[in-house]
Amino acid sequence: MSTGQTSDGFRAELREWLKANCPVEMRDSGMSEDAICWGGRNWKFTSTAQEQWLNRCAEKGYTVPTWPKEYGGAGLTREQEKIFKQEMERIGARSPLESFGIWMLGPALLHFGSHDQKLEYLPPIARGEVRWCQGYSEPGAGSDLANVQTRGEDKGDHWLVNGQKIWTSYADKADQIFALVRTDREAPKHKGISFLLIEMAEGGVETRPIKMISGISPFCETFFTDVKVPKHRIVGEENRGWDVAKYLLTHEREMISGGGAGLSGGGRALGAVLNETLDTMGDTLRADAMRCEIDALAIGLTLERYKDQAEAGQGAGDASAMLKYMGTELNKRRHELMMTAGGSDALEWDGPVGNRAGDWLRTKANSIEGGTSEVMLSIISRRVLGLPA
Amino acid sequence: MSKLVLTEEETMLADMARGFLDGAAPLGKLRKMRDDGQRGDPALWKQMAEMGWAGVLVPEDAGGSDMGFTAANVIAQEMGKTLAVSPFISTAVMAATALRQVSDARAKQALARIASGEVTYALAVDEGVKHDPDATQMAARSDGNGFRLSGKKTFVVDGALADRLLVLARTADGLTLFDIPADRSGITRTASNMIDDRDAARIDFDDVEATGEDVLGQVDHAMDVLRPALQAGQAALAAEMTGLAAGAFGMTVGYLKERKQFGTEIGRFQALQHRAAHLWSETEVTASAILNAGRVLDETPGDATLAVSLAKARATATATLAVQEGVQMHGGIGMTDAYDMGFYMKRARVAAEWLGDYSYHAERVAALRGF
Incomplete structure (x- = not known):
């Protein structure tokens, strides 16, 4: 397929391809944790269909549709990507692959990586062969993220890394970690950080899951003891890792806010759930749900608008902070409503309405991870409104 | 659908409108009109007609500029910022849209008289x-x-x-x-x-x-004739309210940067920063709903209820928040008649009610979204 193809032609061709290649088992709009394919060296496919679906998509570049073809993508334009999403949604196709490599490291590498680094790291992400995790936060570096203390000592051909990360999502299942490491302890805090790519299997890296209020352990503590990281495994310049970190954070925030606006599938859930309880929900809940729906629609349109603006070259610089703030606060509201609608059924772990309580509790992290709502508001007030710090 | 970005033409229209209104109907003009006991400004409307605003939705063969609903929204939004008084929404948006649903010589003549500024509705x-x-x-x-x-x-x-x-x-x-x-x-x-x-x-x-x-x-x-007219009016009114919110917000942020208490600008206080940042976030989200409503009216007018009601509901909520925060963050001076914030607040209240309040439009969204 060429990028010069007409939209209609692309849609028709894609529809044909999906019909022939998307296994029926993968057409259930699956959004639950179990339905997600994360990939990686240790990944156990939950079904043959899941494996087939990943491989067929990877071959076409459809796991990362907008990445350039030489790095494992399909090189789709934004218009084609929209069509791609519509057609996937039309048949209820599951996402073939989700990963932090796709959401976060990939975009950072596309922007800051050398050609060799792109060739080395991006295709395995696109094919689901390597699973990455993010090593940002530390016990003493939460909202004050630039306060990282994990240090990398310069040993000539490598850095010797020691320290601890926390809230590393799925670190226990990941193959590699992209981490912020202090490589200059004398410089001001933003100027002595490097962005390193660390192999987790080569010794010195230990992970320990943290049990959360939702009963599951998606987050870990990750410990580094004398881990040797070769000098070429750095993205961007030495001590300029904060630039990469910030860039990547905007992608993380967009991803989290997208979930809030319901564009990843959760949006339809509210209407469906509320309909089931329409007779019993009461006017107050219904009114709250209407408000939530209105805000969700408008935030969804804002995501669209910012993408359109970016494409038109009208950068919306710090818009991701706003979207992250609005999207996550909305998502928390949505899940509060879902719990209320579920009544006592929603109060059981894996009860009659599934894991609704777990999902509800999970959303409470949305306005903390990737920068708290309060940090987002401070970013907006300084960078957008120009209020004094 | 066209993209949710203003085209170069639409951006130029906004700039031009802003320039014109800053000169001919700046903030403060409304106060003067009130003090003079004047509820309308025929001379201003004549000027607007000359600029093609009265005929913004009138076909070219009836003497209009036929720029479309997004353009009408752009103009209304700028009017909202300076609280410019005109029969724009009643006449140029709603009456013109109603008349356009009818294709006879009489309607065409009526449209021509709207475009020329001769007749208001x-x-x-x-x-x-x-x-x-x-x-x-x-x-x-x-x-x-x-x-x-x-x-x-x-x-x-x-x-x-x-x-x-x-x-x-x-x-x-x-x-x-x-x-x-x-x-x-x-x-x-x-x-x-x-x-x-x-x-x-x-x-x-x-x-x-x-x-x-x-x-x-x-x-x-x-309703075949009136519904499109009401929808166009609701969208334009939502656009006006978005402009109003932006005006009130700009005034408020300006005040946060200059007003000093406890020996420093009050804009340095995090409690106020976060409220201002929240308000800005709401205005950004609402702006998307307005732009979308204009695009939908231009491209699929028969299917615009969701987009229009979404825009009016969001604009109502946002303008209400903007003027309330505006008065609160200004403190006592915001309560005085001598300061312009109160004019924003009172206009926001009337606009919130006109052509359907938040609940009216929320019910329409809910019905179309299946609950």
């Missing part, structure tokens, strides 16, 4: 305290070849000064829309003393004669 729809066209009680009784209109209309925005009225009335098998001169015998207009210092009227119809010629569209099928 008001919509006489509401009868109770809430917008609800379906609940119209006013009767248009058959009388020979014509009708006799009797009843009361309220909150007829621009109604005391308008040259003509679009009147919604109940006929034998439905609702019918009449296009009649406002000074026809039997019509009594009473200007309302509105909190936003603009024109609105209560209008009594006492056995007012109307002919078949006065019917706009088909007898018993008013």
Whole structure:
């Protein structure tokens, strides 16, 4: 397929391809944790269909549709990507692959990586062969993220890394970690950080899951003891890792806010759930749900608008902070409503309405991870409104 | 659908509108009008007509500029920022859209007179305290070849000064829309003393004669003509409210940067920073709904209810928040008549109510979204 193809032609061709290649088992709009394919060296496919679906998509570049073809993508334009999403949604196709490599490291590498680094790291992400995790936060570096203390000592051909990360999502299942490491302890805090790519299997890296209020352990503590990281495994310049970190954070925030606006599938859930309880929900809940729906629609349109603006070259610089703030606060509201609608059924772990309580509790992290709502508001007030710090 | 970004032309229109309004109808003009006991500004409307604004939705062959709904929204938004007073929404947006649904020589002539600025209109729809066209009680009784209109209309925005009225009335098998001169015998207009210092009227119809010629569209099928007009008006009003919110917000952020207390600018306090940042976030999200409503009206006007009601609901919520935060963050001075923030607040309240309040539009969104 060429990028010069007409939209209609692309849609028709894609529809044909999906019909022939998307296994029926993968057409259930699956959004639950179990339905997600994360990939990686240790990944156990939950079904043959899941494996087939990943491989067929990877071959076409459809796991990362907008990445350039030489790095494992399909090189789709934004218009084609929209069509791609519509057609996937039309048949209820599951996402073939989700990963932090796709959401976060990939975009950072596309922007800051050398050609060799792109060739080395991006295709395995696109094919689901390597699973990455993010090593940002530390016990003493939460909202004050630039306060990282994990240090990398310069040993000539490598850095010797020691320290601890926390809230590393799925670190226990990941193959590699992209981490912020202090490589200059004398410089001001933003100027002595490097962005390193660390192999987790080569010794010195230990992970320990943290049990959360939702009963599951998606987050870990990750410990580094004398881990040797070769000098070429750095993205961007030495001590300029904060630039990469910030860039990547905007992608993380967009991803989290997208979930809030319901564009990843959760949006339809509210209407469906509320309909089931329409007779019993009461006017107050219904009114709250209407408000939530209105805000969700408008935030969804804002995501669209910012993408359109970016494409038109009208950068919306710090818009991701706003979207992250609005999207996550909305998502928390949505899940509060879902719990209320579920009544006592929603109060059981894996009860009659599934894991609704777990999902509800999970959303409470949305306005903390990737920068708290309060940090987002401070970013907006300084960078957008120009209020004094 | 076209992208949710203003085109170069639309951006130029916004810049031009801003430039014109800063000169001809700046913030503060409304105060002067109020102090002079003036509820309308015919000279300003004439200028707007010359710029093509009165004919923004009138076809070119009727002398209009035919720029479309997004353009109309752009103009309304700029008017909101400076609280410019004009019959733009009643006449150029709603009456023009209603007339455009009818393709006869009389409608074309009426459109031409709108575009030239010769004639202004008001919509006489509401009868109770809430917008609800379906609940119209006013009767248009058959009388020979014509009708006799009797009843009361309220909150007829621009109604005391308008040259003509679009009147919604109940006929034998439905609702019918009449296009009649406002000074026809039997019509009594009473200007309302509105909190936003603009024109609105209560209008009594006492056995007012109307002919078949006065019917706009088909007898018993008013909504075919009126619904598109109301939707266009609701979108433009939402755009005006977004401009209003931006105006109030700009004034507030400016104040946060200059007002000093405890020895420093109050904008340094995190409690105020976060409230301002939240308000900005709400205005950004609402701006998307406005842009979307314009695009949908331009491209799929038959299917615009969701987009329009979403825009009006969001704009109502955001403008309300903007003026409340505006007064609060200004403190005592925000409460004084000498300061302009109060004008934003009072206009926001009237605009929130006009053409359907938050609940009215939220119900429409809910119905279309399946709950």
